[in-house]
Amino acid sequence: MSEKLFVSAQEVAERAGVSRSAVSRTFTPGASVSTETRRKVLEAAEALGYHVNELARGLMRNESGIVCLIVSDVATPYRSALLRELTLLLQNAGKVAMLINTDRSDGSVDRALRQAIRYRADASIMLSGMPDKSIAQLCLRSGQRLVLINRDDEQPGPLRINLDDDEAAGRVVTAFVRAGCRKLAFANSEAGTPSLMARERGFVAAANALGIKVSVERHGWTGYEAGKVLAQRMLTRTERPDAVFCATDLLACGFMDAARHQFSMSVPDQLCIAGFDDIEQASWSSYDLTTFAQPVSAIASKAVEWLSQPQPQPQNDDTICAQSIRLHAELVWRGSIRGG
Amino acid sequence: MSEKLFVSAQEVAERAGVSRSAVSRTFTPGASVSTETRRKVLEAAEALGYHVNELARGLMRNESGIVCLIVSDVATPYRSALLRELTLLLQNAGKVAMLINTDRSDGSVDRALRQAIRYRADASIMLSGMPDKSIAQLCLRSGQRLVLINRDDEQPGPLRINLDDDEAAGRVVTAFVRAGCRKLAFANSEAGTPSLMARERGFVAAANALGIKVSVERHGWTGYEAGKVLAQRMLTRTERPDAVFCATDLLACGFMDAARHQFSMSVPDQLCIAGFDDIEQASWSSYDLTTFAQPVSAIASKAVEWLSQPQPQPQNDDTICAQSIRLHAELVWRGSIRGG
DNA sequence: CCCGCATTTGCACGCGCTTGCAGTGTCGAA
DNA sequence: TTCGACACTGCAAGCGCGTGCAAATGCGGG
Numbered sequence: 001m002s003e004k005l006f007v008s009a010q011e012v013a014e015r016a017g018v019s020r021s022a023v024s025r026t027f028t029p030g031a032s033v034s035t036e037t038r039r040k041v042l043e044a045a046e047a048l049g050y051h052v053n054e055l056a057r058g059l060m061r062n063e064s065g066i067v068c069l070i071v072s073d074v075a076t077p078y079r080s081a082l083l084r085e086l087t088l089l090l091q092n093a094g095k096v097a098m099l100i101n102t103d104r105s106d107g108s109v110d111r112a113l114r115q116a117i118r119y120r121a122d123a124s125i126m127l128s129g130m131p132d133k134s135i136a137q138l139c140l141r142s143g144q145r146l147v148l149i150n151r152d153d154e155q156p157g158p159l160r161i162n163l164d165d166d167e168a169a170g171r172v173v174t175a176f177v178r179a180g181c182r183k184l185a186f187a188n189s190e191a192g193t194p195s196l197m198a199r200e201r202g203f204v205a206a207a208n209a210l211g212i213k214v215s216v217e218r219h220g221w222t223g224y225e226a227g228k229v230l231a232q233r234m235l236t237r238t239e240r241p242d243a244v245f246c247a248t249d250l251l252a253c254g255f256m257d258a259a260r261h262q263f264s265m266s267v268p269d270q271l272c273i274a275g276f277d278d279i280e281q282a283s284w285s286s287y288d289l290t291t292f293a294q295p296v297s298a299i300a301s302k303a304v305e306w307l308s309q310p311q312p313q314p315q316n317d318d319t320i321c322a323q324s325i326r327l328h329a330e331l332v333w334r335g336s337i338r339g340g
Numbered sequence: 341m342s343e344k345l346f347v348s349a350q351e352v353a354e355r356a357g358v359s360r361s362a363v364s365r366t367f368t369p370g371a372s373v374s375t376e377t378r379r380k381v382l383e384a385a386e387a388l389g390y391h392v393n394e395l396a397r398g399l400m401r402n403e404s405g406i407v408c409l410i411v412s413d414v415a416t417p418y419r420s421a422l423l424r425e426l427t428l429l430l431q432n433a434g435k436v437a438m439l440i441n442t443d444r445s446d447g448s449v450d451r452a453l454r455q456a457i458r459y460r461a462d463a464s465i466m467l468s469g470m471p472d473k474s475i476a477q478l479c480l481r482s483g484q485r486l487v488l489i490n491r492d493d494e495q496p497g498p499l500r501i502n503l504d505d506d507e508a509a510g511r512v513v514t515a516f517v518r519a520g521c522r523k524l525a526f527a528n529s530e531a532g533t534p535s536l537m538a539r540e541r542g543f544v545a546a547a548n549a550l551g552i553k554v555s556v557e558r559h560g561w562t563g564y565e566a567g568k569v570l571a572q573r574m575l576t577r578t579e580r581p582d583a584v585f586c587a588t589d590l591l592a593c594g595f596m597d598a599a600r601h602q603f604s605m606s607v608p609d610q611l612c613i614a615g616f617d618d619i620e621q622a623s624w625s626s627y628d629l630t631t632f633a634q635p636v637s638a639i640a641s642k643a644v645e646w647l648s649q650p651q652p653q654p655q656n657d658d659t660i661c662a663q664s665i666r667l668h669a670e671l672v673w674r675g676s677i678r679g680g
Numbered sequence: 681c682c683c684g685c686a687t688t689t690g691c692a693c694g695c696g697c698t699t700g701c702a703g704t705g706t707c708g709a710a
Numbered sequence: 711t712t713c714g715a716c717a718c719t720g721c722a723a724g725c726g727c728g729t730g731c732a733a734a735t736g737c738g739g740g
Contacts, residue, residue: 005402005483006460008696019720024698031699034718051482054458055395055404056696059725062345064395066459069439074427075620080420087414087441091452096459099409099437101427112431118394119406119436120346142391143345224624257625280415284564285597286626348726359690364728371729374688396726399695682740689734697725704719710712 007048016044027052058120067307068098068116070135071127076223076250077279078294082127082149085300093308095122110135117142123307126151128193147303152194159306159323161299165195166202168292168329172245172274173206175290175331179338181243181272185215187230187255188247189222196222196247199276203245215241222247227254228262235263242271243337249275249282249291256287256336272337276329288335295327302327347388356384367392398460407647408438408456410475411467416563416590417619418634422467422489425640433648435462450475457482463647466491468533487643492534499646499663501639505535505616506542508632508669512585512614513546515630515671519612519678521583525555527570527595528587529562536562536587539616543585555581562587567594568602575603582611583677589615589622589631596627596676612677616669628675635667642667 009023016023018037025031026041033041044050058064067090073079087097098121100112113135116124123145126136133153139146146158153160176184186203188196200216207214217234220226227246231254234241246252252275259265259273267273275282278293302325349363356363358377365371366381373381384390398404407430413419427437438461440452453475456464463485466476473493479486486498493500516524526543528536540556547554557574560566567586571594574581586592592615599605599613607613615622618633642665 006696010696020697021699021720022718024696025719028698032718037718049481051454051457053399053460053696054455055398055460056725057698058395059393059399059696059727060698062725074424075417075420077415077417080415080423083420083439084414084441084443087439088443091441091455094455096452096455097439097441099423099427099439101424101431101437103424103428112436114391115394115431115434115436117391120393120395141389224620253624253626261625280564281621284593285568285601286593346726350726360727361690361729362688364726365689368728372688377688393726396695397728399697399726400728402695684739685737687734687736689732691730691732693729695727698723700721700723702719702721704717706716706718707714708716709714 006053007050008053009050012041012044012048012050015048016040062120063122064120065095066098066116066119066121067095067123067125068100068119068121069125069127070100070102070113070116072102074099074101074103077281078249078277078296079127081279081296082294082300085297086125086127086303089300089304093304095304095307113138117144123147125149125303125307128195145307147306149299149303150193150195159303159325161302161325161327163195163292163294163327163329165198165329166205168276168331169199169202169245170206171331172292173203173210173212175274175337176243176245176272177210177212179243179268179272182212183215183239183241183243184212185217185234185241185244186247187227187234187244187251188216188218189220189226189251190218191221199245199247222250224250224254224257227251227256228258229254231255231258232262235259235265240271243273244271245274247276249277249279249289251275252289252291252336253281253287256289268336268338274337278332282332283334290334290337291332292329293332294329298327346393347390348393349390352381352384352388352390355388356380402460403462404460405435406438406456406459406461407435407463407465408440408459408461409465409467410440410442410453410456412442414439414441414443417621418589418617418636419467421619421636422634422640425637426465426467426643429640429644433644435644435647453478457484463487465489465643465647468535485647487646489639489643490533490535492538499643499665501642501665501667503535503632503634503667503669505538505669506545508616508671509539509542509585510546511671512632513543513550513552515614515677516583516585516612517550517552519583519608521612522552523555523579523581523583524552525557525574525581525584526587527567527574527584527591528556528558529560529566529591530558531561539585539587562590564590564594564597567591567596568598569594571595571598572602575599575605580611583613584611585614587616589617589619589629591615592629592631592676593621593627596629608676608678614677618672622672623674630674630677631672632669633672634669638667 013020013023025033090097124139125147128150148160204214265271275289275291278291282289282291353360353363365373366378430437464479465487468490488500544554605611615629615631618631622629622631
């Protein structure tokens with residue numbers, strides 16, 4: 001039955017005529033082995049098809065090399081793009097990604113996380129999403145390093161990566177105004193995550209500063225369908241907006257489709273639209289959406305970089321390194337806003 | 341420095357006043373422990389915040405509970421949808437997903453896979469993509485179980501999950517003909533994966549059986565841009581097709597956008613289009629694409645189901661269970677083909 | 681009261697690996 | 711020649727856990 005599938009360092013040692021320690025050291029960067037011994041070991045290892053058992057190694061070293069990616073809505077364009085970048089970089093850094101899907105909220109999230117703790121993951125990266133800050137707590141208490149992307153929990157310890165959502169929102173107001181729009185609207189979801197709300201606040205504030213009032217509507221999640229519903233609500237009013245900033249590209253796509261196909265409005269002639277994320281679909285010619293680009297690869301590389309650094313002194317004085325990085329969201333100008 | 345982060349079974353045992361074996365058995369389903377002992381152990385474990393060390397357990401049991409997902413183009417809608425489903429189901433089955441991204445072809449793939457082997461993954465699921473069958477070999481040789489999705493390697497051992505691509509392609513011919521189309525075309529990528537080629541063969545064969553010739557064009561990968569290029573090639577000819585079957589929804593979206601915006605053609609009046617995968621965007625009203633649905637959740641559940649079964653006798657006689665599952669791709673009828 | 685049986689429990693070993701420590705060999709300087 | 715410095719190497723302990731085996735315990739019948 002369990003018929004000895006893997007070769008162990010012991011066997012490699014025997015074949016190479018050296019001690020088991022020599023084998024171990026050969027595969028430990030920075031250990032002291034002579035070139036000759038190393039050669040013999042590598043040869044034997046190759047011949048036998050030896051692979052270091054990372055489970056045993058992790059057991060000794062007390063670090064597994066596993067980074068777990070905690071994510072909801074994996075199938076969403078922005079989320080999956082970030083996921084792609086992160087896995088790639090982690091691999092290059094010699095780490096390995098464990099995926100925790102938090103879509104179902106029926107306690108399986110908690111179960112999955114505990115699962116990750118059981119594997120002694122060195123770190124967790126939370127790609128935004130669910131507000132469960134207890135999860136973050138659990139990660140930290142089990143000695144993991146934590147990276148929070150687009151979340152704003154005021155907890156010490158983790159690295160927080162955020163965007164300049166509010167300033168970005170201000171810039172889109174300028175663009176709308178320059179295009180001659182005066183009846184601005186903001187289409188948001190009910191998710192209420194910090195970055196979404198920051199965009200809303202920034203937009204409203206910048207417009208108000210110019211003496212322009214903004215009609216705000218919130219509905220559903222950040223998906224396409226919600227965008228359609230928002231359009232139905234906002235475009236059936238007596239006074240239609242002539243420019244709408246959608247908190248998300250998916251919302252924008254839904255909004256635009258409804259505006260065009262259900263209300264026969266022309267974009268950008270009768271309605272200017274802007275989104276946020278710069279998902280692939282934003283560049284498709286049916287949408288040609290002006291939007292803010294999530295600096296996906298910058299986010300990923302900052303995160304992985306931070307994780308690759310040696311543990312920053314885990315002292316318990318009050319200057320706990322509450323690292324926070326703020327990245328810039330570049331406006332990608334396309335055809336959904338007049339004039340460019 | 342390494343200040344004892346995790347509690348061990350030993351400590352739990354001491355607090356509960358039992359032996360370490362008792363603790364171990366408490367967390368091993370099916371082991372023999374009295375209710376009283378179990379209660380004491382669970383209580384102590386809870387108080388101490390004990391989590392089984394899955395690394396050590398895997399070392400003993402010689403199975404890690406890790407399933408690795410080998411995937412390229414994670415950010416692609418179909419791929420990420422499948423990923424979502426798989427991770428969810430794996431979690432429910434008490435397993436954990438390790439993600440291997442094979443986008444870069446510069447040997448990092450190989451490195452990542454070896455990484456996975458080092459973690460003694462119990463199984464791998466290859467979500468189609470790259471043709472490197474040597475990778476599959478490596479998985480099998482290291483004792484993993486293997487699931488191949490939408491690939492057709494004729495190797496024994498793995499579970500193969502495929503679709504009825506050729507029959508599906510036949511059904512779309514019928515639909516086109518019924519819509520009054522006679523100049524059929526097939527837009528494919530150059531990737532040449534088995535399922536893509538099966539769709540092409542099936543389409544051409546079914547059309548030929550009706551005495552209709554098909555113009556076939558292949559270009560690039562299976563993305564949106566390739567679809568646009570294909571449209572540019574096929575629609576600049578003197579004799580334009582009046583119906584095109586795209587091997588992929590992304591191709592179809594690109595094709596449709598080019599047809600409408602660059603060639604001012606009306607879909608479906610002047611051109612009927614069908615795709616394959618039923619990605620979310622296919623249902624967006626700008627596309628409203630008739631397409632075949634990948635039975636994503638069926639695929640995922642078949643895969644996880646198979647992995648959850650006890651190892652099917654690993655005998656070495658010639659009746660190696662070369663399991664193969666063929667699923668049905670349902671035609672989702674929308675507005676990109678006339679008459680419904 | 682004793683004995684056979686079934687259920688629990690503890691002991692001790694080993695999974696495959698890292699690593700501190702002591703031992704071997706080599707070499708140049710004194 | 712002697713000696714310290716140095717580069718390797720092997721030994722053995724131990725990481726946290728599962729599990730076979732034997733001892734312990736409980737129980738009912740004789």
